[in-house]
Amino acid sequence: KNPLKKPGCALSAQGRDTSCACLAPGNAARRNIFFFQERHMPPIRFIHAADLHLDAAFSGLSRDIPADFAERLRTATFTAFRRLLDLCERESPDFLLLAGDVYNQEDASVSAQLALRDGFRRLESLSIPVFLVHGNHDPLASRLRSVRWPGNVTVFGELPDAVPVFRKGEGTPLAIIHGASHASGRETRNLAALFRRTEACGLHVGLLHATPGDADGVARYAPFSQEDLKASGMDYWALGHIHDRREVCREPLAAYPGCTQGLHINEPGEKGCLLVTAEARPDGGYAVRTSFRPLGPAVWKTLDMDLGGAASLDELENRLRAGLDRAAAEVWSGCEMLLVRLRLQGRTELDGLLRKGTTCAELADRLREDGSGVPRIWIKDIDVATRPCVERGALLEREDLLGEVFRLSEAARTASGLQALREGPLAPLFAHARAGKALEPLTDEELARLLADAESLCLDLLEND
Numbered sequence: 339k340n341p342l343k344k345p346g347c348a349l350s351a352q353g354r355d356t357s358c359a360c361l362a363p364g365n366a367a368r369r370n371i372f373f374f375q376e377r378h379m380p381p382i383r384f385i386h387a388a389d390l391h392l393d394a395a396f397s398g399l400s401r402d403i404p405a406d407f408a409e410r411l412r413t414a415t416f417t418a419f420r421r422l423l424d425l426c427e428r429e430s431p432d433f434l435l436l437a438g439d440v441y442n443q444e445d446a447s448v449s450a451q452l453a454l455r456d457g458f459r460r461l462e463s464l465s466i467p468v469f470l471v472h473g474n475h476d477p478l479a480s481r482l483r484s485v486r487w488p489g490n491v492t493v494f495g496e497l498p499d500a501v502p503v504f505r506k507g508e509g510t511p512l513a514i515i516h517g518a519s520h521a522s523g524r525e526t527r528n529l530a531a532l533f534r535r536t537e538a539c540g541l542h543v544g545l546l547h548a549t550p551g552d553a554d555g556v557a558r559y560a561p562f563s564q565e566d567l568k569a570s571g572m573d574y575w576a577l578g579h580i581h582d583r584r585e586v587c588r589e590p591l592a593a594y595p596g597c598t599q600g601l602h603i604n605e606p607g608e609k610g611c612l613l614v615t616a617e618a619r620p621d622g623g624y625a626v627r628t629s630f631r632p633l634g635p636a637v638w639k640t641l642d643m644d645l646g647g648a649a650s651l652d653e654l655e656n657r658l659r660a661g662l663d664r665a666a667a668e669v670w671s672g673c674e675m676l677l678v679r680l681r682l683q684g685r686t687e688l689d690g691l692l693r694k695g696t697t698c699a700e701l702a703d704r705l706r707e708d709g710s711g712v713p714r715i716w717i718k719d720i721d722v723a724t725r726p727c728v729e730r731g732a733l734l735e736r737e738d739l740l741g742e743v744f745r746l747s748e749a750a751r752t753a754s755g756l757q758a759l760r761e762g763p764l765a766p767l768f769a770h771a772r773a774g775k776a777l778e779p780l781t782d783e784e785l786a787r788l789l790a791d792a793e794s795l796c797l798d799l800l801e802n803d
Contacts, residue, residue: 379618382513382541384431386628387611388578389597390419391475392450394442396636397602398718399677407716410675411636415442416453418598418633421672422611423457425631426466429613432512433503434466437578437595438473438520438547451485462490467503470494472519473547473578474559479522494545496521498532502540513616514538516572517545520560530562535571541616541624544572547579550586567592573624574616581605583612583630591626599634603679603718608670609634636675637713641665645724646684654688658705662715673713681721689726690798698722723787726797733797743796747789756785 396411403411410417426434441450458468468491472478478496487493492501494517502511514536518529535542544567548560559579564587567575575592582605583596595612597605610633616624643661648654658680666676680702682692691697698720705717733744749755760768760780768774780788 379512382432382616382624383429384433384435384513384543384614385422385426385429385611385631386435386437386576386593386595386614387422387598388437388547388576388595389439389473389581390422390436391415391439391442391597391599391601392419392453393447394599394601399716400718403716407675407714414634414636414675415599416449417635418609419453419457421633421635422598423460425611425613425633426461427464430464431466431613432505433515434461434468435515435543435545435576436468436470437545437576438471439475439578440470440472441476443475455485455487458491459488462488465506466490467492469501469515469517469545471517471545471547471578474520474523474525477520477523477525492517494519498529498534500536500538502538511538511540513541513543515543515545516570520547525560526558527560528562528566529560530566530570530575533566533570533572542571542573544570544575544592546575546577548577549579564592574614574626576614581609591628593628595630597634599636600638603638603640603677606638606640608632608637608673632670632672635672636677637669637673638677638679638718639665639669640679640681642681642683644684645682645686645688648684648686648688651688654686655701655704658701662705666711666713666715669713676713676715677718678715679718679721681723683723685725685727687727689722689724689794692722692724693794693798723790724794725790726794728797728801740796740800743800744793747793750789751786753782756782759785 392415394415396414399411440454441447461468470491471494492515494501496519498516498518500514500516503513503515504510505512516533516535518532521527529546530544530548533544533546546560546562548562549558551558551561551563567587567590572590574590575586577586577592577594580594581597581600582594584594586592586594593612593614595610597609598611600606600609608630610631612628613631614626614628616626619625641661643658645654645657648657661680662678665678669676686692702717702720706715730744733741734748735741736744750759764780768777768779
């Protein structure tokens, strides 16, 4: 049953509006030109969000984080959702699309379900339809039936379906939303290949939680190709699953809005949703553009700090505080919490000290002391990538143990040397029954950084001590 179907408008099994006078098969271009000329339709505006992960826990934070800070983080995903509702009220979109993973896990918390229901009720009072598909974190197989959605909500099943959207008092569909949900937590079907445009007038939008076939390092749930998207006949693809904001292709425009709230250091930057505007063209197509709207109250950031030439702790502290002040000034106005990884770089006389014992932990605690500003800043950790104030060329020429260490490291930095490390000294570690399951293969860049860290350690131990 389609709660949004206008009375008197007949729909086929595929969701096609069979009562529309301009639906002669094979006349898609003429149909849309008629639609453009006769209706003079104002732009279609809708909001595209995905990966809310309501009630998700933040990861990678120490246990000594202040209680009030921890509470704000605990509710950050709900805050982002509330801001999404506020945005809907301000912008009055024609509809809202949620492209999967609204929950963070299959057994969604009661708080998450009730917050979602209450939010949908608020949108119902504003006459804003909601279209939702389920993803790998909240598949149909695990969807709890204890909450009843209000009448403005359409939840798509495991096979693509098409549902029209109408503006109040109008009989011709404004848009047709095509959607399909993940049937289970391991959805391997190419769902995008099953989508097909119907004969109905209006903007055709595909709503799907899926993975581009060329997405490296990402679990391939519901994989698709750009050819699948183009063959579908959609005017816009509202995608979910990738937590970064990106466009997959331009014709048709297929976009990921990213998640509404980053959950760890590998989800940096402002997170939010897309406000999408589609304008009918005389040729029967649509000009579609997107505008990003930030929502997340917490922003993760890796801050590169150049300590080149720093010779005292006073100078070190001053540079770090100045860098944190700049980062706080650059985030969007709705950011309440800035979670920072400091990455220290450059040649400095403090290299040895920074690598000793608890230096970085003590430095992080000192920087956290003044946490009363807006946004509040929390130092997640400090990554030391500085170098000692020595000339590498001179070290390579030395005829001693330290010189030999640097020559071995230099030889290991070549493509063949890095491969020899993987197949030689590192092989037993990654072949270990337990360790191998927890470790990801090291990239060339990661191996090079390990070699640099080993050089600094040897330099500190053999030269400075």
